[in-house]
Amino acid sequence: MSDSDGGTGPLLLGVRHHGPGSARAVRAALEAAGPRTVLIEGPPEADALIALAADEDMRPPVALLAHVVDEPGRSAFWPLAEFSPEWVAIRWALDHGVPARFIDLPATHTLAWGREETEDKENEGDKEASGEGASEKRERAGEGEPGGLPSEPAEAVRIDPLAVLAETAGYDDAERWWEDVIEHRGASDGDAFAPFEVLGEAMGALREAFGTGGHERDLVREAYMRLQVRAAQREFGDDVAVVCGAWHVPALRQRTTVAADRALLKGLPKAKADMTWVPWTHRRLSRMSGYGAGIDSPGWYGHLFGAADRPIERWMTKVARLLRDEDRPVSSAHVIEAVRLADTLAAMRGRPLPGLTETTDAVRAVMCEGSDVPLSLVHDRLVVGDVLGEVPAAAPAVPLQRDLDRLQRRLRLKPEAQERELELDLRKENDAGRSRLLHRLRLLGIEWGEPATSRGSTGTFRETWRLRWEPELAVRVAEAGVWGTTVLAAATAKAETDAVGARSLADVTGLAERCLLAELPDALPVVMRILADRAALDADVGHLAQALPALVRSLRYGDVRGTGTEALAEVAAGLAERVFVGLPPACAALDADAAEEMRGHVDAVHGAVGLLGEGEGEGEGQGEDSASRGGIRGRWHGVLRTLSGRDTVPGVVRGRAVRLLLDDGALGQEEAARLMGLVLSPGTEPADAAAWIEGFVGGGSGGGMLLVHDERLLGLVDAWLTGVPGDAFTDVLPLLRRTFSAYEPGVRRTLGELVRRGPGTRGGATATATASGIPGFAPDLDAARADAVLPVLRLLLGLDETEDADGPGDSRTNDSRANDSSTNDNGADDNDLVGVGR
Structure with a gap:
């Protein structure tokens, strides 16, 4: 066989990785030459995997994945598309019964080499997402292996051979030059080897001018390739074809001694590595993905090739x-x-x-x-494009990957490259199984699915997931394999270990919630024991307040999923009691930042208590558990009253305590107005009064609407604000601006109109309505106006008007039905309907 320079020797086919023109040219050259063996740039550990390329279930794009056995996160990929010259060479060899081998530097050295300079690679910012990539320019030029060696030191000056050749030819775009010269030509015009001869000469001129072009590590790789080519020549003679990046062709032609090449390889670090095939995507072949495969348009190139x-x-x-x-x-x-x-x-x-x-x-x-x-x-x-490749089941895989594949088939949850939303109804067995799998994978750090806000329902029996399978998730699966051979076993072991190593009480409660979502019955007792121990020893009220919401949410999820949560309920109740006892002293003598943080804790505890005390007031005969929960809300209201009445508590916390009591109906509007009047009296420092207002009507809690509909409170705020001295006004303005700027534009506009018209400070709502001429403010509900809304509500809710014997416009009929607390066939309570209408 003739070398491209006219002498005898191996046939050197220099290519651009993922170039359809190169792929067509390689196929034509192999057909014309008919070599006895084909050598391909790639890790030799993958030789045993080449036969799988002929499997009918193997569909590119795919990638060779190498990872360190004891450190799966340290990995490298060698992606191959249908239009990759290396893939074409593999398929040609398999179709013609010709041995095919990989001849690049073994992955055992590549991965170990990268371990020593991870920090340099991160600083250089030119690495693959797996941590082992070469630069994009290097791959785009076709001079590095698809997976890439660790990058060179930051001070190395690197060149892009394609950019240099394009500029020499008068092109300002290397991609356009490559398309015109290579991609838009046929396999050959009578000479199948002509493209490789021309490209080899061009690369030789570039290497003569620029040396290694900043790719010093290529010297080691090329030394290993030359040794492998010599070994193949000893076995097959000169009937050897070599498919490699065009940048390496001049180096493989170079006449060197075996001793010199072996000297370059002496002392290379090693790491035990495993290899397999994994699915890849067109999106990951694009340069924007960060994998450095080097093509902007894999879908377009796939079309040109096909x-x-x-x-x-x-x-x-x-x-x-x-x-x-x-x-x-x-x-x-x-x-x-x-x-x-x-x-x-x-x-x-x-x-x-x-x-x-x-x-x-x-x-x-x-x-x-x-x-x-x-x-x-x-x-x-x-x-x-979003093409996702497929790998046959015969490909090597860790046991965890096998179990994941089995679960994906059973649950009919196929990985897809394109992002999609998945709505789950946990009352259905298959949807509940999908939810369990996705939550367990998230616990293992395999972010296949991301929870999203459900648009159809707020019930706990519904979940919405945003799914997208990324190739690097195969690495995450390999990493998670150290925890167990099945998804359930691995998630259980990971949860137990995370519970032991959790740094805060909130971390443990969050983990307990995730264990319930993932339904890990064996891990939950361990997590609960650690949670109880941490809660008993942690005296920081802030930590306890942060932990309680996640714990209470876990109770709700446990209820809908049918999981036993008795132990969780006991810990939650005990945690709540400790918060009740410790919160008032913890709120004393706080600075502004600590007070704002404590207000957040008060809000979180209030929401948790509302869920924990859902059984309160539901009547008799609800069971002992309901009775035990019934007093929790009352005790919490007592804590809020204590906070609202202590002068040592910051104003923002006192104001929020009053607001929460008012929202729960535990405090009348007259009393709320009295407390506000006391705080806004001249004897109170303006800064403290402004903080109280921030706590009462700030924080996005609907305070703006409260002021709109209760002009007594608005009048108090207005009178206080207009009476603040000029020197103090400058200090309170930023806080007030933050408070009122959080309101919606419509609310701010309405408040401005009410203030301009002059809301009454003592005349009550009736006097204000009379003075301002604004309809809708009256001492009692206007039944006639409420009844006018009912037909529209019935139409929106899809209710049958014949269900009311006297018609929807009869307020007496609706009121009587509301008093019966009866529910119509559509599940809508008429009591709620009348309340909304009015």
């Missing part, structure tokens, strides 16, 4: 189909005109064929009517 003829026409048809699916009016005439415009642009720009730039310009002008909004959809779905 289109046997008329690639531009076929591409425009794909674009038209996508836009039609999105309800864009695109006809056949649009497709024809877009093709014509792309051809015209290519001719005007002196290009042999329309490239991605010309097709994009044509799509924007013809199909998108000049708008970049639908064009961005085309770029995301087609130019980049």
Whole structure:
């Protein structure tokens, strides 16, 4: 076999990784040469995995994954797409019964080498998300392995060979030059080896001018490649074909001694590594993903490789189909005109064929009517794409991955590259199983799904997840394999270990909540024991207040999932009692920042008590547990009254305590107005009064609407504010501005109108309504106005008007039905209906 320089030796096929033109040229050259073996740039540990490429269940894009056995997080990827020259060479060798081997530096050295300079790589900011990547430019030029070696020291000056060649040819865009020279030409025009000879000469000139181009570590890799090529020549003679990055071709031609090459490899660090195939995505092949695979448009390149003829026409048809699916009016005439415009642009720009730039310009002008909004959809779905590869079950995998695959099949939850929302109804067995799996994976650090806010319901029996499978999750699965061989066992062991190592009480309570969501019955007792011990020893009221909400939420989730939460309820009740006892002393003598933090704790505890005391007031015969919860809310109201009446408690906390009592109906409006009047009296420091107002009506708690509908309180605030001395007003202004700026614009506008009209400070609501002329303020409910709303509400709720014998407009009928506390067939209580109407 002749070398590309005309002499004897191995056939060197220099390529660009993930280049469809290179892939076509490699296939043509292999067909013409018919080598006895094919050597491919890649880790030799993957030789045993090459046969899997012929499996019918193997669908690129895929990647070779290497990871350190005792440190799975240290890993490297070698991605391969259908249009990658390396993948084409592998498939050609398998189809023709020719041995194929990888000849790059073993992953055992690559991974160990990276361990020594992780810090340098992070500072350089040019690494793969797995922690072992080479620079993007290096991959884009085709001079490094797809996974990449650790990056060079930061001071190394690196060049981009494609950019240099493009600039020499008069191009300002390396991608466009590569398309014109390589991608837009056929396999060959009579000489299958011509493209490789030209590209090899160009790379030789660049290496002569720039040396290693800043890629010093390539010297070691190339020394190992030369040794492997010599070994193959001893076995097969010169009938050897080598598929590698074009940057390495001059080095593989170089005449060196075996001793010199072995000297370069002496003393390399080692790490025990495992390898397997994992699915990959087109999005991860794009440069924007951070993996440095080096192509901006994997979807476009895949199309160029797969289109046997008329690639531009076929591409425009794909674009038209996508836009039609999105309800864009695109006809056949649009497709024809877009093709014509792309051809015209290519001719005007002196290009042999329309490239991605010309097709994009044509799509924007013809199909998108000049708008970049639908064009961005085309770029995301087609130019980049969301293709997710598949790996056969025979591929090596850790036991945890096997169990995860089994659960995904059983639950019909297939990984997908494109993000999608998944609505779960926990009352259904399959949906509950999906929820358990996703929560367990999150506990293990495998972020396949992210919880999202449910748009359809606020009930605890519904969950919404945002799912997206990323290739690096395979690394997370390998890392989590140290905890167990199944998802359940691994999540249980991880939860127990996290509970022991938790730094705060809030961390343990949050972990208890996650254990309930993931349904880990074996881990929960361990977590609860640690939680009880931490709660008994922790005297910080802030820590206790932070821990209580998560604990109470766990009770609700445990109820809906049918999980026993008796022990959890006991700990929650004990924690609440300790908060009740310790909160008043803890609120004394606090500075402004500590007082604001304590107000947040008071809000959190109030919400938790509201859930913990849901059984209160439900009547007799509700059981002992309900009776035990019934006093919790009353005791909490006692704590709030204590906070509201102590002068040593900061104003923001006292104001919030009064507001919470008012919202719960434990404090009358007259009493709230009296307390506000006392605080806003001239004897109170303006700063403390402003803080009290912030606590009472601030924090996004609906305080603006309270002032709108109770002009007595608004009058008190207005009278106090207008009476603040000028020197003190400057101090209280920032706090008041923060308080009122949090209100919605409509609320602020209404308050401004009420203040301008002059709300009464002592005349009551009736006097204010009379003076201002604003309808809707009266001593009692206006039944006639409320009844007028009922027909509209019935229409919105889908209620049958015949359910009321006297009709929906009869307030007496609705009131009598409300007193019966009866519920209609649609589950809507008429008592609630009348209350809303009025």
